[in-house]
Amino acid sequence: MEHAEKKAGTLIEALPYIQEFYGKTIVIKYGGNAMINEELKQKVMEDVSLLKYVGMRPVIVHGGGPDITQFLKKVGKQSAFVSGLRVTDEETVEIAEMVLDGKVNSDIVNMLNCRGVKAVGLSGKDAGLIRASKKLATVYDEAGKQANVDIGYVGQVAAIDTSILDTLLDNGYIPVIAPIGVGDDGESYNINADYVAAEIAGALKAEKLLLLTDTEGVYKDFEDKDTFISTLTVAEAKDYIKTGIIYGGMIPKIEACLKSIESGTNKVHIIDGRQPHSIILELLTSSGIGTQVIK
Amino acid sequence: MEHAEKKAGTLIEALPYIQEFYGKTIVIKYGGNAMINEELKQKVMEDVSLLKYVGMRPVIVHGGGPDITQFLKKVGKQSAFVSGLRVTDEETVEIAEMVLDGKVNSDIVNMLNCRGVKAVGLSGKDAGLIRASKKLATVYDEAGKQANVDIGYVGQVAAIDTSILDTLLDNGYIPVIAPIGVGDDGESYNINADYVAAEIAGALKAEKLLLLTDTEGVYKDFEDKDTFISTLTVAEAKDYIKTGIIYGGMIPKIEACLKSIESGTNKVHIIDGRQPHSIILELLTSSGIGTQVIK
Amino acid sequence: MEHAEKKAGTLIEALPYIQEFYGKTIVIKYGGNAMINEELKQKVMEDVSLLKYVGMRPVIVHGGGPDITQFLKKVGKQSAFVSGLRVTDEETVEIAEMVLDGKVNSDIVNMLNCRGVKAVGLSGKDAGLIRASKKLATVYDEAGKQANVDIGYVGQVAAIDTSILDTLLDNGYIPVIAPIGVGDDGESYNINADYVAAEIAGALKAEKLLLLTDTEGVYKDFEDKDTFISTLTVAEAKDYIKTGIIYGGMIPKIEACLKSIESGTNKVHIIDGRQPHSIILELLTSSGIGTQVIK
């Protein structure tokens, strides 16, 4: 009985959140551990289904790094990296697209459909969803002089056409998006999934963008757990990047957050994908987790 | 953290129920202790709001016995009872209507609206919702001979016109209904709320009718808690009434259940209104409580 | 035959008015003699039904003073009055609400429904229709110094949420509104019906507000029937109040008119509710009666 009351209490606690986010668009960048660990995977799918059933409009954007690497290995293809970006020739981007669209994306769609919601897989090619342009890698010579290097079919978002997303969301589907864009001449580009999610969320004027990461969020001093930052304003974030408090791999993530807010997203949350059910804990309980970035 | 996971587990447990009842009409007969105890009242309102937010279409039918009695006392009016039914002259039905429609109903509407949903109070007069005919009381003389006695403005449901309910439900409102019907000449009738709820649920082809009572449900032997009946078919119920297993005040409740199922309701649940959050425990958790009546 | 032609003539005379007011919202403040005299009552209901059938969207706001007084007497409750306003403690407002919502309102709804239209009773609590704030009474001490006195649950309109009215009007119902508002903490307030009608009309951008009164309209000199004012501009009305031409009980009525026009009503008519069929005579014939207030 006491147990039953606790259950009821949790459901009631969720009420104001369900109310607040009813009919709102929630974009989820799905990647990292939450995509590798089988148990975590299932929990993410449960979470997304629940969001849908309580009236939100979830959209998933996924990455797929490890699968691509593994498959390139399988066909005996070695990748060079420049400034952390994979040099991507035509064969590489073709394989990347096959893996992202024909495997990773299909698997997510399939897992969701098995839970009774209706997911539809998309890449940026479908209905012209993501238009891309070439992204150059930035390198520094010994003298510290900066130069841009062409590393092939690595892209950045040039434009988003949300019409297919609107059609699917209005008809009750969950769009699942592979981060492939299409250039002016019809060629494919592999784009960083954080950026794609950020741009999609902005173009949809999403209520929230959730970035599932493998960290608990942002710290002022990563060594000192007491310096955890729950809320970060755009101004603070820019300042922390300038002063080096935010550095390394966190910089592109934070830049994606800022881009997303500037182009129309209401709030961005960097949450720990390694925490089971991190999505619904963030959205439906008072135990909000991770770092939120706000205007 | 462990606590957080339990919360998430409860929300996930609710998923299949939310899914199953999405867009379905749930009629709730609200009465008894749950209407007197201030804390229970608030919990019922929280429950109903939650149902609305997760996509169901709740409809409330309420009684109001104690308030009517108390008010009649206030104006110095004594009531006679025949076979458990109040003899209801014109002044009595006028006061009953004022109390039910102008006080009890308004209070429920107000409590719901304070929780952010939009409730609208109705009596059977609004848009011709409940048409009533006179209900006679059955008495027995010393010889055991049965006779029908006119006890005034006590009614039974003659017809339900659901059009105003459809309009309100389709536009996102929660209808709250006082059990007053209108006769052929425009006169008011006070009707038993269980029967009104049963007929409304049937006419709406409701997914469920929940009867909030002051018992845990139906027992084969009320003294022996082990004889609790979780599920009762229509055939069994009729048999139990005939054989006296169901008797006394439970008979009219069960008859209302049978009437409701025959006229279109999918399932009826007799649940314990004294249990906090009994509505969502019944609808959204695996800890279903009370007795369900099914075809 | 000649008789038949006269009939036809009257119907044809109504044509331009029917044309002009087709689909327009007409708010009627129903009170005074037209609400007490049984024959007048029936004629008002006939008039409102006709408006509905020729394509207008009537909305009724009613008062209920005499019924409240009578019922308070019944429960042995004496009321004090300050500056003409009833001192209204919690018990008084509860009884006022019961009488207004559970009796007066129900009766009007019932009379309309018996004429084949579909009326729905509302109070300001339904779907958050009328938000109220406390209204203080203004008193003057012997020295003529003005002070404000708290007289309990007497309210003024703080905000109107027309969504439930739009839903009902768009679906062909006639809303009938009791002048009860709800405060920030959920408490009930009794509000003057003229003001409620004025605010409702303004919020609906009504084509017309008709105030049924027990006078023929406004006179420059009440003693001299030749000084009747058919049309009064807002500017003139303000001037007449300042110069004392309009005085006494007519002041709050005129102030309600001005408020209504300022917040969006097109025209206000003060008409004589003692004249049978005054509503359709005003709206559908060239024999317009009463005083109209215009911008």
Place this chain on the structure above:
Amino acid sequence: MEHAEKKAGTLIEALPYIQEFYGKTIVIKYGGNAMINEELKQKVMEDVSLLKYVGMRPVIVHGGGPDITQFLKKVGKQSAFVSGLRVTDEETVEIAEMVLDGKVNSDIVNMLNCRGVKAVGLSGKDAGLIRASKKLATVYDEAGKQANVDIGYVGQVAAIDTSILDTLLDNGYIPVIAPIGVGDDGESYNINADYVAAEIAGALKAEKLLLLTDTEGVYKDFEDKDTFISTLTVAEAKDYIKTGIIYGGMIPKIEACLKSIESGTNKVHIIDGRQPHSIILELLTSSGIGTQVIK
């Protein structure tokens, strides 16, 4: 004042009729004196406008005999008649169409539009409204032997396609129809307007077909005004034709009535177009006039 009350009474008397015919389709065959007398013309237009404004869906089908005859004379063309039907060569039907569609029809449309409603002129050619086949004239030789004679472009209705009427009625227009049909090879046929009105009413499942004639209705004995028939069933009508009670020019009119009822019209009224405002007297007052033909 007394005058005002009579006006109000007439309007209130119309209420049940307005209610009954709201949204119903009323087909009016307009012809005879009501089309020649300038004052009657104006009154018919007033009547039709009123029907539209109180929510009915009027459709006009007109004849045009005198105008055609007059115009044929103007171009020096003589017509032969066989069994009362004009022998109609190609030039004659061309002129008939010009007069009906380009003059009579345009004039009616114009008179209606001047009253603020929106009328649209149609002939049977527009959007394939009336498909026609050739109608032969029946003649008898001296021996009484019957034969069929081809008299040219005189047609009968082969099929009605109501789609353009539905579009216009649903968008608030009044269709005004000239009785021209189109044959399988695209040629024009002049058709009797009574029959066209009857078929249009049937195809639209009209509530009523009103035939404006130059008689008061049907008599058992035309000489004895006391034998007037207010209501005629289909069975009686057939019987009266067989037994000769109905004879001469009334036969085709009654046959059109029967045809109309059989194909879907609810009621047909033969009314006296010479009586001013006969349409609204029939439809909106208790002083119903003329003979009604019912199932």
Place this chain on the structure above:
Amino acid sequence: MEHAEKKAGTLIEALPYIQEFYGKTIVIKYGGNAMINEELKQKVMEDVSLLKYVGMRPVIVHGGGPDITQFLKKVGKQSAFVSGLRVTDEETVEIAEMVLDGKVNSDIVNMLNCRGVKAVGLSGKDAGLIRASKKLATVYDEAGKQANVDIGYVGQVAAIDTSILDTLLDNGYIPVIAPIGVGDDGESYNINADYVAAEIAGALKAEKLLLLTDTEGVYKDFEDKDTFISTLTVAEAKDYIKTGIIYGGMIPKIEACLKSIESGTNKVHIIDGRQPHSIILELLTSSGIGTQVIK
């Protein structure tokens, strides 16, 4: 086979044009030879049907000069002309309307309907489509002094009410319009069809206005075929009129083009109606013909 490929090539060539004009409104002024030559007539009807089937919204405005003249002759009526405009007394305009609306218009409607599209004939009287005012003729006395002369019922467009066109186009019909306007007192006016087409196109914000003429288009020097003008800007056109390059009968046509563009038409094309299938050659092939007038 080679033949088949050519066919396919032509269909593919049409693709970008079909794409560009999908759902766009195309107003066609139909007159001149294309209206007299039986074979050309059929081809225009085929063209218009094709436009409709590939998703455009064609609207036809037609003239009817020769038919009017011929019919006036038939009734023995002589016309005087002032500055090229027919002096039009009441009888003349009545006949003009009969011919235009009851014959020319009906014939076009009929020919289109025989091709499976649904055309509806209109004059400016239908639903108040074209409001007209009197147009005076400009004359010069011997001294070259200019004066305006009243020549009767010759009109110019005062206002266009496109509501009936919107209704018909949105429901898939092709409106066919006779150039008759209606004055403030309900009288008919005959209006030049070029001007009517120009104003209709402007009011509909048409994508294109096509003027079918009996010339190939505009030349700088009509004698020198090499001076053909494919594209004419509004500024150039005004300049050419001022400098006399455009002169005579071409002036009113060009003025109509300019008027049309100024009031909302995107492009106007003067094309050679004597060329079979000139409409689809202009709209659906790269072999665009005639002179286009653009902003």
Place this chain on the structure above:
Amino acid sequence: MEHAEKKAGTLIEALPYIQEFYGKTIVIKYGGNAMINEELKQKVMEDVSLLKYVGMRPVIVHGGGPDITQFLKKVGKQSAFVSGLRVTDEETVEIAEMVLDGKVNSDIVNMLNCRGVKAVGLSGKDAGLIRASKKLATVYDEAGKQANVDIGYVGQVAAIDTSILDTLLDNGYIPVIAPIGVGDDGESYNINADYVAAEIAGALKAEKLLLLTDTEGVYKDFEDKDTFISTLTVAEAKDYIKTGIIYGGMIPKIEACLKSIESGTNKVHIIDGRQPHSIILELLTSSGIGTQVIK
């Protein structure tokens, strides 16, 4: 000029076909040479775009055999075949899905989008489009005894859920479908594209199913070109299979045709994909090609 008239003629010739197929669903099985030859590919895309622009609802189902074989070779995987079906282990079906969904499908979508239409790629997993069950291969031992052999993830269609297709078609998109189905436990199955196309067409009640093949159609005697069969009824087809006139690789194609017609497709056409623009020649010209199978 003569050239222009021929063009016009071709467009006009297409008119009745455009009219007939307007708004109709056309399913195209795309495979064989038309998918390998770069020039043919472009022409198929032009054809499909044209169908869309003239108002049809095209749906593409594609195969992908050669690409799969080539990619399996790349990863060093050898395939065994049983009765012509590839033995498909888990790794093989994973690669097949990646190639079909992530490469072949994406390329088609991309080529269409470059022509201005909006295509969306789907596999049978998206929104539960294609449910599959295992298909066993039939083998014969030396004694000619038949047996069924499990060859892994080779599937057959168990059910089609057209809801996502309806959503996309109703919103103007062209669905492009990879022949992957999903089993009861969420596993992928590779299905023969002819069968998928046949079932999709049947479930959509398609107007036509076009099978692009590498033959001209069906012959009674393949050696004698004069025995070409233009039209084949279902009964004849069954007879020809029984009697061996249809044999070998043509049998499964014809069986797919029969299945499609039985489940709701109106007509099936086997056309020569090697003929440029075979689709529009078949659909939009009188030069229909190939063999049609009809009820």
